Amino acid sequence: MMRIISGKARGTKLKTLEGENTRPTLERVKEALFSMIQWDIGDSLVLDLFAGSGQLALEALSRGAAGADLVDRSPEAVKIIKENIQKTHCESSASVICKDFRAFLATAKRKYDLVFLDPPYAAEMILSSIDILVKNDLLSESAVVVCEISAEDTNTEKAILSSFEDILSVRKNSVYARSRIIILDRVCSSEE
Numbered sequence: 001m002m003r004i005i006s007g008k009a010r011g012t013k014l015k016t017l018e019g020e021n022t023r024p025t026l027e028r029v030k031e032a033l034f035s036m037i038q039w040d041i042g043d044s045l046v047l048d049l050f051a052g053s054g055q056l057a058l059e060a061l062s063r064g065a066a067g068a069d070l071v072d073r074s075p076e077a078v079k080i081i082k083e084n085i086q087k088t089h090c091e092s093s094a095s096v097i098c099k100d101f102r103a104f105l106a107t108a109k110r111k112y113d114l115v116f117l118d119p120p121y122a123a124e125m126i127l128s129s130i131d132i133l134v135k136n137d138l139l140s141e142s143a144v145v146v147c148e149i150s151a152e153d154t155n156t157e158k159a160i161l162s163s164f165e166d167i168l169s170v171r172k173n174s175v176y177a178r179s180r181i182i183i184l185d186r187v188c189s190s191e192e
Contacts, residue, residue, distance in 0.1 A: 045111070047116070052072060071099060
């Protein structure tokens with residue numbers, strides 16, 4: 001069972017998709033993750049790019065984020081996300097988009113303060129997402145990007161740093177059960 005851990009929607013039980021195609025973030029992983037980014041949430045604009053059930057963006061909204069775009073290419077996932085938004089009473093601050101991540105990022109116009117990247121364990125989707133976020137200037141000056149990958153994946157952090165070393169730095173890289181959480185901070189250049 002998934003639920004909102006803290007904030008105005010605390011304790012709300014969330015629905016999730018059945019089957020093997022989704023892999024909801026475990027509650028203890030989510031709790032550890034949100035304790036690491038708690039000071040980055042207030043009044044932030046959130047992007048949950050592979051939203052699944054929407055639990056990460058909804059947790060952020062419950063804790064004070066200003067708004068969130070929840071993106072998933074699956075119509076079944078979008079249906080669950082909309083139900084969870086209603087359960088948490090976040091209708092006025094959450095937008096749901098049924099699109100592939102590349103199609104969404106190609107037309108996105110807003111700058112995000114907090115980005116969740118939790119695709120099916122596929123590192124190339126994380127690298128592609130970050131590449132488009134950077135090229136399309138979709139990260140705010142103080143943006144935080146949270147990536148969830150397989151615990152065995154030790155190469156994604158190296159790939160991110162080698163490709164984006166002037167733009168992102170690693171704040172934290174921690175393993176929890178089957179998941180590895182990498183938290184990245186936008187590096188402000190001297191011109192900004």
